[in-house]
Amino acid sequence: MRLQHGFSFVVTLATILSAIGCSSDPPESEGAGGQAGHGSTTTSSAGGDGGGGSNDGGGGRNDGGGGRNDGGGGGTTAAADFALLVVPATVDIPYGGVTSVPLAIRRINGFDAPIDVIVNAPPEGLVVSPLVIPPDATSSALEVGASGELTAGTTFNLELVGRSDDLLRFAAVAATVVSTAP
Structure with a gap:
């Protein structure tokens, strides 16, 4: 008798919620028991976990869902991407010479695409050789030097930009600019 009373309450509550425009269905971006994927504007966004549902299963962002006993499908496959890292913590740039x-x-x-590397807002007097990193390379070196107004003792941030298509x-x-050896 108690179970029947509880069931009646749930059905009544669902009817009231439906009448005022509420639904007990999960949002489209989330599967039942699953969560939508989260990404960033600077990297590719990965799809979410598709949820397993008790009735019709939740789906991932682009594909998904399982049935009563199936788990939900996965989301979007993460896009190809790259990270550019400067290996040393500091760099000494010779005045009147070049260094890697x-x-x-x-x-x-x-x-697996090539990457163009440039210096962002280079200071006056910075000498930079053009650099395109080949598609299969995992390391490279940028040739830089100092001249003119960049005298020994000058310090600045060497800001690099790696570009490949729209990434x-x-x-x-x-x-730090250093004087060259005699």
Whole structure:
């Protein structure tokens, strides 16, 4: 008798909620028991966990759902991406000469495109050789030097931008101009 009374309450509550425009169904972006994926504007967004449902299962962001006893499907496959890293913590840039700044490239989810590397807002007097990192490389080096107004003792942030199609990735390192050996 008690179970019947509880069931009647739930049915009545569901009827009232439905009448005022509420629904007990999960939102479309979430599967029953699952959660939508979260991404970032600077990286590819991964799809969410599809939920397993008791009746019709939840789906992921683009694909998904299982039935009564099935788990929900996964979300979108993460897009290919890369990270650009400057290997040393600081860089000494010779005045009147050049040095190599070691770079590491972390290729993510099968990323295999070339990467153009430039210096963002270079200070007056910074000498930079163009750099395109080949599709299969996981490391490289940027050739930089100082001249003109960049005299020994000048410090600045060497801000690098790696670009491949519509992906932009940034890296920075503290730089100091040093005098070249005689």
